Amino acid sequence: MSSLGFGDSRRGLFSRRHPENRPMAFEPRDPNYAQRVRDNFARQTVMTLIGAELTEVGPGTCTVRLPFRPDLCQQNGYVHAGITTTLADTACGYAAFSLMPADSGVVSVEFKINLLAPAIGEAFEARARVDRPGRTLTVVRAEVLAFQGERITEVALMQATMIRLAV
Amino acid sequence: MSSLGFGDSRRGLFSRRHPENRPMAFEPRDPNYAQRVRDNFARQTVMTLIGAELTEVGPGTCTVRLPFRPDLCQQNGYVHAGITTTLADTACGYAAFSLMPADSGVVSVEFKINLLAPAIGEAFEARARVDRPGRTLTVVRAEVLAFQGERITEVALMQATMIRLAV
Amino acid sequence: MSSLGFGDSRRGLFSRRHPENRPMAFEPRDPNYAQRVRDNFARQTVMTLIGAELTEVGPGTCTVRLPFRPDLCQQNGYVHAGITTTLADTACGYAAFSLMPADSGVVSVEFKINLLAPAIGEAFEARARVDRPGRTLTVVRAEVLAFQGERITEVALMQATMIRLAV
Amino acid sequence: MSSLGFGDSRRGLFSRRHPENRPMAFEPRDPNYAQRVRDNFARQTVMTLIGAELTEVGPGTCTVRLPFRPDLCQQNGYVHAGITTTLADTACGYAAFSLMPADSGVVSVEFKINLLAPAIGEAFEARARVDRPGRTLTVVRAEVLAFQGERITEVALMQATMIRLAV
Numbered sequence: 001m002s003s004l005g006f007g008d009s010r011r012g013l014f015s016r017r018h019p020e021n022r023p024m025a026f027e028p029r030d031p032n033y034a035q036r037v038r039d040n041f042a043r044q045t046v047m048t049l050i051g052a053e054l055t056e057v058g059p060g061t062c063t064v065r066l067p068f069r070p071d072l073c074q075q076n077g078y079v080h081a082g083i084t085t086t087l088a089d090t091a092c093g094y095a096a097f098s099l100m101p102a103d104s105g106v107v108s109v110e111f112k113i114n115l116l117a118p119a120i121g122e123a124f125e126a127r128a129r130v131d132r133p134g135r136t137l138t139v140v141r142a143e144v145l146a147f148q149g150e151r152i153t154e155v156a157l158m159q160a161t162m163i164r165l166a167v
Numbered sequence: 168m169s170s171l172g173f174g175d176s177r178r179g180l181f182s183r184r185h186p187e188n189r190p191m192a193f194e195p196r197d198p199n200y201a202q203r204v205r206d207n208f209a210r211q212t213v214m215t216l217i218g219a220e221l222t223e224v225g226p227g228t229c230t231v232r233l234p235f236r237p238d239l240c241q242q243n244g245y246v247h248a249g250i251t252t253t254l255a256d257t258a259c260g261y262a263a264f265s266l267m268p269a270d271s272g273v274v275s276v277e278f279k280i281n282l283l284a285p286a287i288g289e290a291f292e293a294r295a296r297v298d299r300p301g302r303t304l305t306v307v308r309a310e311v312l313a314f315q316g317e318r319i320t321e322v323a324l325m326q327a328t329m330i331r332l333a334v
Numbered sequence: 335m336s337s338l339g340f341g342d343s344r345r346g347l348f349s350r351r352h353p354e355n356r357p358m359a360f361e362p363r364d365p366n367y368a369q370r371v372r373d374n375f376a377r378q379t380v381m382t383l384i385g386a387e388l389t390e391v392g393p394g395t396c397t398v399r400l401p402f403r404p405d406l407c408q409q410n411g412y413v414h415a416g417i418t419t420t421l422a423d424t425a426c427g428y429a430a431f432s433l434m435p436a437d438s439g440v441v442s443v444e445f446k447i448n449l450l451a452p453a454i455g456e457a458f459e460a461r462a463r464v465d466r467p468g469r470t471l472t473v474v475r476a477e478v479l480a481f482q483g484e485r486i487t488e489v490a491l492m493q494a495t496m497i498r499l500a501v
Numbered sequence: 502m503s504s505l506g507f508g509d510s511r512r513g514l515f516s517r518r519h520p521e522n523r524p525m526a527f528e529p530r531d532p533n534y535a536q537r538v539r540d541n542f543a544r545q546t547v548m549t550l551i552g553a554e555l556t557e558v559g560p561g562t563c564t565v566r567l568p569f570r571p572d573l574c575q576q577n578g579y580v581h582a583g584i585t586t587t588l589a590d591t592a593c594g595y596a597a598f599s600l601m602p603a604d605s606g607v608v609s610v611e612f613k614i615n616l617l618a619p620a621i622g623e624a625f626e627a628r629a630r631v632d633r634p635g636r637t638l639t640v641v642r643a644e645v646l647a648f649q650g651e652r653i654t655e656v657a658l659m660q661a662t663m664i665r666l667a668v
Contacts, residue, residue: 043242046250049216074274075210081275082256083213086249107241108248109638110662112279112446112493112613114473116466131491132450136637137610137664139448139491157465157473159446159493161611161662163638276471277495279446279613279660281640283633298658299617303470304443304497306615306658324632324640326613326660328444328495330471377576380584383550408608409544415609416590417547420583441575442582446613 026060026133030102033059037094044090052087054094060130062094067123079119081156084126088113088142088158091128096138096162099130105167109137111160119155121146128158138162193227193300197269200226204261211257219254221261227297229261234290246286248323251293255280255309255325258295263305263329266297272334276304278327286322288313295325305329360394360467364436367393371428378424386421388428394464396428401457413453415490418460422447422476422492425462430472430496433464439501443471445494453489455480462492472496527561527634531603534560538595545591553588555595561631563595568624580620582657585627589614589643589659592629597639597663600631606668610638612661620656622647629659639663 030036034057041047041054047064050072056063064087066072066079074080089108097106128142144156197203201224208214208221214231217239223230231254233239233246241247256275264273295309311323364370368391375381375388381398384406390397398421400406400413408414423442431440462476478490531537535558542548542555548565551573557564565588567573567580575581590609598607629643645657 040242044247045238045240046247049238071212071216073212075207076272076274080211080213080253080257081278082249082253085252085256086247089249089252090247105243107243107285108282110279110281110611111248112277114277114466114493114495115275116473118274132448132488139450141491141493154466157475157493159448159475159491161448277444281633281660281662283640299615299655306617308658308660321633324642324660326615326658328615374576378581379572379574380581383572405546405550407546409541410606410608414545414547414587414591415612416583416587419586419590420581423583423586424581439577441577441619442616444613444615445582446611448611449609452608 026099026130028059028099030100032102033098036102037062037098040097041094046086047090050083050086052090055125057094057098060095060099060133062091062098062128064091064126065123068121076118079124081115081119084115084119084124084144084156085113085158087124087126088128088144088156089160091126092140092142092158092160093162095128095130095140096133099133099138100164103167105165106162107165109161109163111158113156113158115156117146117153117155119144119146121148121153123147124155136164138164193266193297195226195266197267199269200265203269204229204265207264208261213253214257217250217253219257222292224261224265227262227266227300229258229265229295231258231293232290235288243285246291248282251282251286251291251311251323252280252325254291254293255295255311255323256327258293259307259309259325259327260329262295262297262307263300266300266305267331270334272332273329274332276328276330278325280323280325282323284313284320284322286311286313288315288320290314291322303331305331360433360464362393362433364434366436367432370436371396371432374431375428380420381424384417384420386424389459391428391432394429394433394467396425396432396462398425398460399457402455410452413458415449415453418449418453418458418478418490419447419492421458421460422462422478422490423494425460426474426476426492426494427496429462429464429474430467433467433472434498437501439499440496441499443495443497445492447490447492449490451480451487451489453478453480455482455487457481458489470498472498527600527631529560529600531601533603534599537603538563538599541598542595547587548591551584551587553591556626558595558599561596561600561634562629563592563599564626564628565592566624566626569622577619580625582616582620585616585620585625585645585657586614586659588625588627589629589645589657590661592627593641593643593659593661594663596629596631596641597634600634600639601665604668606666607663608666610662610664612659614657614659616657618647618654618656620645620647622649622654624648625656637665639665
């Protein structure tokens, strides 16, 4: 198993699940994980360019929020799928990073995203949750929500693979 | 087949292939396709924000180019995977759009991208080519290249599904 | 929106969500959906070949179960990723099909699967749930679980796009 | 770079490309790679079950062939998408494996496949080619073709990530 890049995390999988098979909280290996994630996020210059902010980080979870701006759009005035993806990828990366040891870096190996609805709204949130943490590879899923007044619409769904880099 | 969203394009598939099964040029249905693609691209405000330009469009192909800028980066100073994806998604969308009838819109259904190498370079190009055009759904692949002096590195590989919207 | 293939399902999305944004039950359009799914499954000859059975179908959900057999394996004696995928694809297809009108067919447009752990066990289940039903396209996610004694391991995670065919 | 799992393969990337950016032949690290692939394939019991055979292996390429059988089908009598995927995954795995050192194992990390046309034909071939070999991770693409008399139809397109296991 460890050769697969998922370390010994499999051993405790069932015990970390409640009966409906929903993941319970993961244990972070680095108690300072939240600050480490925030510091790392602050170095992503593109987040400043597009106006995104990190609004939540937990062990294995991360939320990135983006207010609408007219300069982030595709041809119909919706937020561009690439920007939606940028949010989701970033949230997935930091959800994975939160569970890594302190001496880690993280980059995306690959991801797949389904665009479910036009990204129309006053603000958007990508909410990521680790599905399977590993010593090398971590699998994460995210949804992107659009907020318009009282209404919340799911606009995208991502499934991603992140890799730990030793630093 | 037409119910599959790939229209009658399958009928002529083999005849469009040479013996090594490489796609030959597609026939555009709209002789004005190149101008239609350029006009549509000009409406993508995010392309102006990041500094991307459309540098090539053909029947079933499209290239989008992006000079490096330090405000497009992730934590290590590489261009963010989300920006790489924005380029590739846009190139795929317009490669598909080039083959659609004049009264069409296009949006992404989904895509998957592998990040192959850090996006380091003076400029980047996403080069897309339609693999399978359809009446409703079109499958497109793209590669993203980084240019640094004389050297070209392939940094990402996308496989995408685009959908035609009647307008 | 309807042009996107997701019909008017977006309109009621928020109302179908409870505060934690978990999907509530979908309303089937065909009251006879369960029998329609079972009849369709019975026509999949490959399910008989590999020994899979449909063990649950609900509005927007489906479970397919496979006992281990040594002739379903890859080089290390694990169930082959292609068989794991066959289960997950089938569960996703029928989860989508359950919400379609009576005069529908369904085929896969595309899917992406992460293999999380070796498929080792006495039996396997692919459990699919529709994330976004649409008039034409439906997005579904599935997990594949391995059962070994008391232990349950998540071995794969799929995100898929299914298309309705008019029949 | 080596941290990314792609080893130093990036260094020689440009020199391995001709002007149209088509990959040239890869150098196998194990001169006995073809026999190693064939021996490994022979241990995949599911290949015998479905009747698939390895018909070509080169440095970074692999073809797997499957004659049609009525017990491999989905509800409409086409070969099941899961079987198409099984072929493509296997071809991708061995294309990657062919470039690995002698003391290697290989498993799939993830893959994404687009189903382009119904899998109708007398026989099917999955043809895989490595896009990016790496020390740990290898990215491979495959197409699945259907053969019916004189006609060849592309029925699926895969983009996959394979991982080397030390053995």
